[in-house]
Amino acid sequence: MLSLCFLPCITLPLTVAASSLQARQDDLSTFIAEERPIALAGALANIGGLNSSWVEGASPGIVVASPSTVNPNYFYTWTRDSALTYTMLIDELIFGNISLRKTIEDYTTAQAILQTVTNPSGSLWPAGDGLGEPKFYTNMTRFDGTWGRPQRDGPALRATTFMNLAPVLFNLNETETFLEIYWPLILNDLKYVGQYWNQTGFDLWEEVHGSSFFTVAAQHRALVQGGLLAQKLNTTCTPCKQASQILCFLQHNFWNTSGNYLTADVNANQVTRSGINSDPILASIHVFDANASCNTGSFQPCNSKMFATHKTLVDSFRNLSWPVNDKAAAGQAILVGRYPEDTYYDGGAWPLCTFACAEMLYDAVAQIKRAGILSVDSISLPFFQDLSPDVKVGNYTDQEMHAILANMSTYADGFVRAVQQYLPKNGSISEQLNHTTGSSTSASKLTWSFASFITMSRRRASQFPPSWGADTAQANTNLTAVQCKPSSYNGTGTYAPALAAGAPNIAMPCEVEVLFVVNATTQFGQNVYIAGNVTKLGGALNDPGSVILPLNPGNYTSERPEGYVDIFLQADQTVRYQYVLQNGDEFVFESGQNQDRMVKVPECGGEMVRTDDAASFS
Numbered sequence: 001m002l003s004l005c006f007l008p009c010i011t012l013p014l015t016v017a018a019s020s021l022q023a024r025q026d027d028l029s030t031f032i033a034e035e036r037p038i039a040l041a042g043a044l045a046n047i048g049g050l051n052s053s054w055v056e057g058a059s060p061g062i063v064v065a066s067p068s069t070v071n072p073n074y075f076y077t078w079t080r081d082s083a084l085t086y087t088m089l090i091d092e093l094i095f096g097n098i099s100l101r102k103t104i105e106d107y108t109t110a111q112a113i114l115q116t117v118t119n120p121s122g123s124l125w126p127a128g129d130g131l132g133e134p135k136f137y138t139n140m141t142r143f144d145g146t147w148g149r150p151q152r153d154g155p156a157l158r159a160t161t162f163m164n165l166a167p168v169l170f171n172l173n174e175t176e177t178f179l180e181i182y183w184p185l186i187l188n189d190l191k192y193v194g195q196y197w198n199q200t201g202f203d204l205w206e207e208v209h210g211s212s213f214f215t216v217a218a219q220h221r222a223l224v225q226g227g228l229l230a231q232k233l234n235t236t237c238t239p240c241k242q243a244s245q246i247l248c249f250l251q252h253n254f255w256n257t258s259g260n261y262l263t264a265d266v267n268a269n270q271v272t273r274s275g276i277n278s279d280p281i282l283a284s285i286h287v288f289d290a291n292a293s294c295n296t297g298s299f300q301p302c303n304s305k306m307f308a309t310h311k312t313l314v315d316s317f318r319n320l321s322w323p324v325n326d327k328a329a330a331g332q333a334i335l336v337g338r339y340p341e342d343t344y345y346d347g348g349a350w351p352l353c354t355f356a357c358a359e360m361l362y363d364a365v366a367q368i369k370r371a372g373i374l375s376v377d378s379i380s381l382p383f384f385q386d387l388s389p390d391v392k393v394g395n396y397t398d399q400e401m402h403a404i405l406a407n408m409s410t411y412a413d414g415f416v417r418a419v420q421q422y423l424p425k426n427g428s429i430s431e432q433l434n435h436t437t438g439s440s441t442s443a444s445k446l447t448w449s450f451a452s453f454i455t456m457s458r459r460r461a462s463q464f465p466p467s468w469g470a471d472t473a474q475a476n477t478n479l480t481a482v483q484c485k486p487s488s489y490n491g492t493g494t495y496a497p498a499l500a501a502g503a504p505n506i507a508m509p510c511e512v513e514v515l516f517v518v519n520a521t522t523q524f525g526q527n528v529y530i531a532g533n534v535t536k537l538g539g540a541l542n543d544p545g546s547v548i549l550p551l552n553p554g555n556y557t558s559e560r561p562e563g564y565v566d567i568f569l570q571a572d573q574t575v576r577y578q579y580v581l582q583n584g585d586e587f588v589f590e591s592g593q594n595q596d597r598m599v600k601v602p603e604c605g606g607e608m609v610r611t612d613d614a615a616s617f618s
Contacts, residue, residue: 028413031420032457038427039457040092043085043450048138049106054445058138061106066431066443072345074431074443076143078135079114079154080204081448082107083161084286088451090164091458091465104165109502110140111158112185116497116506117142120548121150122536124188125508127568128495131155131192132201144538144548146529146582148202153215155189156222157286160468162186163225166232167466179233185498187237190226193219194239194489197246200267200554204279205338209553210268213254217283220246220298221468228469239489247297248484254280255305260379261312262305264339267554272524276316277339278353280309281360285455288363289470293371296470297478301363302371304380310360311383316340317349322435324349324422331386333357333414335422335433345442348432351419352452359452361412362459365405374401387411416456429453510604511568518551518579520615521561525584527551528563528615532577536567541596544587547580571604579615588617 045052046067049060054067055075063082066074086107093100115124115131119142122129132150136143162182169178197219203212220243227240256263256275263275280299284306287298294302317336318328325334335349336357368374374396376384384391387407396404422438423429429449430440458464492513497503520528528551531538538546551563569575577597581588589595599611 028417028420032416032460035420035423035427036454036457039429039450039453042428042445043088043447043454044103046445046447046450047085047103047107050103055138059110059140061103061108061110062138062140063107063447064138065448066446068443068445072443074446075138076135077138077140080134080151080157082111083154083157085447085451087157087161087164088454090161090168091455093165093168094465095458095463108162108181108185112498112501112503113140115185115188116503118535120144120147120536120538122567123511124495124497124506126495126511127492127513128188128192128195129567131189132196134202134206146547146550148206148209149550150196150201151204151206151215152193152196152199152201153204153212153218155192156215156218159186159189159193159222160218160225160286163222163229164465164468166229170232175233179235181498181500183233183235184496185501185503186226186229188495188498190222190237191239191489191491191495193222194242195491196488197242198249198486198488200552203265204282208265208268208273209550210265211249211253212265212279213250213262214264214279214283214286216246216250216254217280217287217299220250221287221470224470224472225468228472239491242487242489244479245485245487248479248481250299251297251478252481252484259312260382261309262299273339273341274316276312278313278336278350278356279339280306281313281353281356285356285359285363285459287470288360288464289467290363290366290370290464291467292367292470294367294375298470300367300470301360302367304375304377306360307364307380307383310357311386314357320435322349324433324435324438325418331411333411333418335418335435335438336415337432337435345432346434348435348441350432350449351429352431352446352449354415354419355452355456358412358415359456359459361408361415362456362462363464365408365412366459366462366464368401368405372401373397374404412460416460510571512571512602512604512606513566513608514569514575514599514601515564515566515608515610516551516577516599516613517562517564517611518613518615519560519562520579520581520617522553522556522581527553527582529580529582529587530565530577531580532575534569534573534575536569537575537577541576541578542589547582547587550582551579569601571601571606573601575599575601579613579617581615581617590615590617 045054046064048058048062055064058064062077063085065081069075089100119130119133121133134151200210204214223240223243226237230237253266254262262280264277264279284301292300328334336354337349388404422433430444431442431446434441529547531546538548540546551565553563555562578590578595
């Protein structure tokens with residue numbers, strides 16, 4: 001066990017397993033010890049500036065999702081994946097790998113630059129909407145292709161990543177350095193979270209437009225952590241005051257009472273899925289705090305609803321009767337995918353989702369051991385009875401508790417073994433494993449897969465980063481459903497490039513808000529886009545290559561099929577635009593008099609302009 005930490009990291013003893021399981025656990029421990037340096041090397045090989053042959057041409061500090069350039073092409077950088085990867089690397093820095101500081105500094109500069117890149121989601125100035133852009137080319141230029149945008153988890157995750165670095169620099173007496181270089185970068189992202197948390201966006205799988213459990217949980221953590229960090233820096237974080245309302249929304253909107261699980265998405269239109277999804281599991285391990293109590297409102301791994309969701313998710317894949325899972329019975333760990341209805345690359349198993357199922361249980365064991373009591377209620381009872389049939393509703397301590405936790409740890413190990421048996425000999429981890437053969441498929445050498453293995457292995461070894469404050473009064477503000485308000489922080493006009501972190505001193509042109517609203521009936525699988533003759537709208541009319549900006553369907557109902565997009569455009573100009581229907585791979589443009597609509601953007605300082613259009617597509 002590593003004990004080298006250059007700030008107070010958290011180390012808890014491993015659960016002691018029954019002797020009959022010792023041989024298998026030794027074998028798994030050997031595998032993990034051998035695979036972890038392979039996974040770390042793989043993650044670093046996908047980062048620009050590290051002399052890697054995998055991602056030649058990527059800018060320093062840029063995380064490439066995968067070296068794969070065809071079937072699928074993942075040679076891009078995603079804000080989400082990058083933040084999760086560097087969260088892992090900062091953990092490794094905390095655990096003693098000081099060689100990682102240079103690449104962390106490269107990442108800092110790269111993200112400061114990317115914050116300023118105007119893109120199809122918007123720009124940094126004046127309203128920060130460009131921070132919601134999900135991906136860029138690896139040379140840090142904008143990606144204009146059709147995509148699920150905006151994605152509102154990226155800024156929250158990036159802010160958290162840099163905030164996790166704060167204790168390291170504080171411990172090195174570099175508080176002023178952190179305040180000068182990192183805080184402006186963080187504050188841009190926290191402003192975005194505070195301003196846009198109550199608006200829908202695309203989920204972490206980039207498929208469903210709505211309110212994602214993962215996104216909301218990440219946003220809540222970011223604002224809580226930001227508020228506490230601001231106090232330590234003797235400064236303020238006004239957007240962080242939204243944390244209690246985000247938590248209220250998280251607590252009162254995602255629990256599926258009839259199915260006994262946390263659903264992945266709400267406020268999502270035209271989605272015919274059960275809502276059973278790895279999304280909440282991944283959210284729980286992201287907001288994990290080893291010092292948190294199980295009833296903390298942020299849905300910690302040891303929360304009863306998380307156990308119920310874990311069981312529902314795993315059972316859903318057990319019911320698919322995948323050959324790789326060999327008809328496993330309840331209580332036996334299996335390979336898990338994103339969600340049971342998945343068809344992407346034949347809907348295979350995802351190692352990162354399977355590792356997450358293990359990591360959540362390792363986290364929960366640590367939290368329960370620290371509390372010294374395991375409370376089983378009617379919600380979590382089915383989960384525990386799969387592992388320990390004699391368990392009943394009640395509280396368990398001492399030997400009874402440790403026996404149940406030993407079964408949980410063994411169950412968690414089973415998820416790691418499920419992936420282990422199908423990994424190639426070189427230790428590479430792809431995006432998916434074929435559910436019939438177990439062979440690697442989809443994107444090879446996926447950075448997120450490598451990162452997920454490392455965080456899982458650290459949690460199995462009871463190695464945890466410092467607390468982020470999940471149990472603080474700010475984090476634990478419990479509001480009733482009636483008290484939930486869709487409030488927000490208006491950061492418009494306050495966003496600024498993080499110059500000390502390496503951002504360019506960009507020009508800040510005068511722009512005015514334009515709200516495009518259209519009534520357009522669509523069918524399942526169809527989306528409406530807007531195209532126009534200015535850069536933020538794609539730059540051209542009647543050109544499929546210019547279709548980059550989807551409308552937000554958050555207000556869509558059968559009675560009023562409304563889509564909208566809120567964007568800032570340069571003042572004092574006439575903009576030509578049209579609506580475009582995406583039907584599968586086909587784009588259908590408006591015809592007749594509506595194919596060349598016009599809106600006059602007011603002069604500098606003018607009030608917001610709203611269009612109220614009706615569109616039909618032949």
